[in-house]
Amino acid sequence: MKIMISTFGTHGDVQPFLALGQGLHTAGHTVAVCTSASYRPTIEALGLTYAPMSNTLLDLTQALLRGGAEAYGALPQIFPAMRAMLEEEWQAAQSFAPDLLVYHPKMLGSYHLAEKLGISLAMALPLPFYTPTRAFPNPFLAWLRLGGWANWASFRLMGLTSAMYRGMTNRFRTATLGLPPLRSFANLLVTRAGHPIPVLYPYSPHLLPVPADFPPHVHVTGTWFLEPTTPWVPPAPLATFLEAGPPPVYVGFGSMGGYGGLRRAVIVLEALKLAGQRGVLARGWGGLVPATLPETVFALDEAPHDWLFPQTAAVVHHGGSGTTAAGLRAGRPTIICPYVADQPFWGRVVAERGLGPPPIPQHRFTAERLAAAIRVAVSDQGMRERAAALGVQIRAEDGVGPAVALLEREQARHRASQRA
Known part of the structure; x- marks a missing residue:
């Protein structure tokens, strides 16, 4: 199976996905990782294919986090860099031709690329952000002490944040991919055919137990830790x-x-x-x-x-x-x-x-x-x-192992649905 992993962000955002790629590669799959160029040496050292993407948005993110005049100068460049990243991921997907796409939700193009290519996809994030539950509020509202239905509703509220990028992604869908635009509040957690997209949450269930109201397509796998290929020698x-x-x-x-x-x-x-x-x-x-x-x-x-x-x-x-x-x-x-x-x-x-x-x-x-x-x-x-x-x-825990098995089952299900 050919799998493309798309992720963006700081070391903490990217490393779990490299661990997943490492596990998929060990299981015999062909893996490409599409992310910022600065991670290329690490990706290739793991025996994975690097799918090119510029470092522009990551550099701008660093400037924003440093603050001051540097952040002020970076702000006008953010949206153009995001639009360029959509095109870069599309180029990477066309070149690699994956059977399955695994993506961090910061990669705004992934959902649309999978639809265009007719391939299966799965979303992954080491945080239970996208699945409503009564057990706790949305993690971005952690200071609130809610309960029951209010916890559940907080996820719906935060889920609307993707609408702020809908104009950008719709232009990408229509101009680049030749797909019809989506409505402003379209649900990107289901396919256009109405099937739920598998969601993988790579954190430990021993730290945060799995809520009883998580649906079957949502999986808490355990954390994805990158296994060192050579012992590290301290200075x-x-x-x-x-x-x-x-x-x-x-x-x-x-x-x-x-x-x-x-x-x-x-x-x-x-x-x-x-x-x-x-x-x-x-x-x-x-x-x-x-x-x-x-x-x-x-x-x-x-x-x-x-x-x-x-x-x-x-x-x-x-x-x-x-x-x-x-x-x-x-x-x-x-x-x-x-x-x-x-x-x-x-x-x-x-x-x-x-x-x-x-x-x-x-x-x-x-x-x-x-x-x-x-x-x-x-x-x-x-x-x-x-x-x-x-x-x-x-x-x-073996967080990567269950994730690999889940992705293999998802691809088998997708192939069976294509034959039906």
């Missing part, structure tokens, strides 16, 4: 730092918050000092670039989470789904300092499960609050035991 200064004292606290905010990074770094250093803990700071897009560092803190550009997190006492981060999963897989208490989107949701889930202190939103991010949370995370024995137990469960 000597990092190895020396880790060996020189007790496990440090990891602090990193991924792609979030480049603007104001120095202020955050000062807060983090003060919090570690107040809590009496050593620390590892990951610079990333988050801009944690302190002018000077005490001997008790090490700053790094990057290190694989699956290697680093098991060597820490706790992890502090923004609450992206990938970083959250990696910290919990390592069995470490988690302190989430959310910015936007799904991050407050994962912060709430972690705290309610007793796997970390209550989240600290960025507008409440102070050295005193962070220090207090760190003290709890490293000293609360019950919290540490719960995090360790969940880590054992997550490490025992």
Whole structure:
């Protein structure tokens, strides 16, 4: 089977899809990944085909997250870059000619390409955003305390957000694909024939149990972790730092918050000092670039989470789904300092499960609050035991395996319907 995976975004958005591609390739399928050009070396190192897409929109996204004048200059370029990305995905699909398309919903062209090519498709997202349930509100409304029907209704409200791009996608449908336009609030979770599109949610059901009202075409598979092809060797200064004292606290905010990074770094250093803990700071897009560092803190550009997190006492981060999963897989208490989107949701889930202190939103991010949370995370024995137990469960999961089997069944069903 030829499968094209289309995804866009930061490392956390893309890596789970690379893990899926890795699993599909191991199962004997031919896999192409269509995403920003900066990920090409990683894709090809996994033995997968790279389906070209420019880096323009990703570069603009980085500029927006850095804030200031750079963000202001990037804003007018966003929609033209999105329109170009639609065309690039179409070119990639024509060249690769897949039998099945698996896509992140940020890839606005995928639904329409599958219709044009007459192929099956499945949507994947490590967040239960698109399936209404009474169990919890839509993750982008995590601060609300609703219940029952109101939780369910919140998903319908957020589901209307795709309508803001309908003019762009309709022009793509008509001018490029030769398809009829869709109405403004058309349901993109069903095919034009009315069949529900399979939805794969690659997060751990041990962290967030599957709601009883999820329909049969929605699958919580377990997290898709990319398995390293070669052992990672840390630079000597990092190895020396880790060996020189007790496990440090990891602090990193991924792609979030480049603007104001120095202020955050000062807060983090003060919090570690107040809590009496050593620390590892990951610079990333988050801009944690302190002018000077005490001997008790090490700053790094990057290190694989699956290697680093098991060597820490706790992890502090923004609450992206990938970083959250990696910290919990390592069995470490988690302190989430959310910015936007799904991050407050994962912060709430972690705290309610007793796997970390209550989240600290960025507008409440102070050295005193962070220090207090760190003290709890490293000293609360019950919290540490719960995090360790969940880590054992997550490490025992095979999220990719069930996803591969589901996609194989979907393609078999599609072929049978084509023959009927």
